[in-house]
Amino acid sequence: MNVRNYCKLEIMSLPENISFARACVGAFASQLGCTLDEIDEIKLVVSEAVSNSIIHAYQNRGTELITIxxxxxxxxxxxxxxxxxxxxIEDVARVLQPSYSSEPSRMGLGFSFMKSFMDELEVISQPGEGTSVQMRRSFVSKDKEAYA
Amino acid sequence: MELEMRQVRNILIVRIEGEMDMLRADQIREDIDKKLDNSEIRNLILNLEKVTFIDSSGLGMILGRYKKLNSKNGRMYIAGARPQVEKILYFSGINKLITMYRNEQDVINLQGR
Known part of the structure; x- marks a missing residue:
């Protein structure tokens, strides 16, 4: 697939940056002409993925880096x-099971939201080295929907 | 971001504003628990009218307060959630545990009966 536009964002692993990350991705996604509901869903999955990195990958150390x-x-x-x-992540398949949670205060819904609101989800992880969460979603433009 | 708390009879009403993510959820959890731990209040209404976003950290905060009150034979209610927030509450299944109302007055009226 050809790249039409691209953006790379690097943030420190601070909870303060989660809203910034999801707002940036939401603003970037708005050029797709998707609905506000769809943008909310995209913001949610970004929030979940970035929160996972802060909580699980870095265990709340705010001095590390997350790339989006x-x-x-x-x-x-x-x-x-x-x-x-x-x-x-030692066992990616286990983490992707519904309601799996190592942190009871977050209900284990993070990956469930990512699976539900995106068309594709792939989690690539190497213990001790890091995790890459890759998601894709295709949108039907509102104009095309109107003619469908 | 504002967190407004007031008490009506034995009900703590918490009005939350803005986005309920990891950052906010921790602050809200602390504030509510401080109030609940230092009083005899057993009922809680979370007014989400002004909440524009919720993720699993916010949901976890709600579930945690539900469990806490449940262990004390208390009740918890959610009032005024906007459609985009309500959708996530339903997705999580929280609506099966906590009754959701249109606004906080409906809950207060119900409790007063």
Missing amino acids: VITLLDGQTLEIIVEDYGKG
């Missing part, structure tokens, strides 16, 4: 990659 890469591809497809360089 947003790419607009042909066919109204948005790709979001959230990467950290933290402790990694």
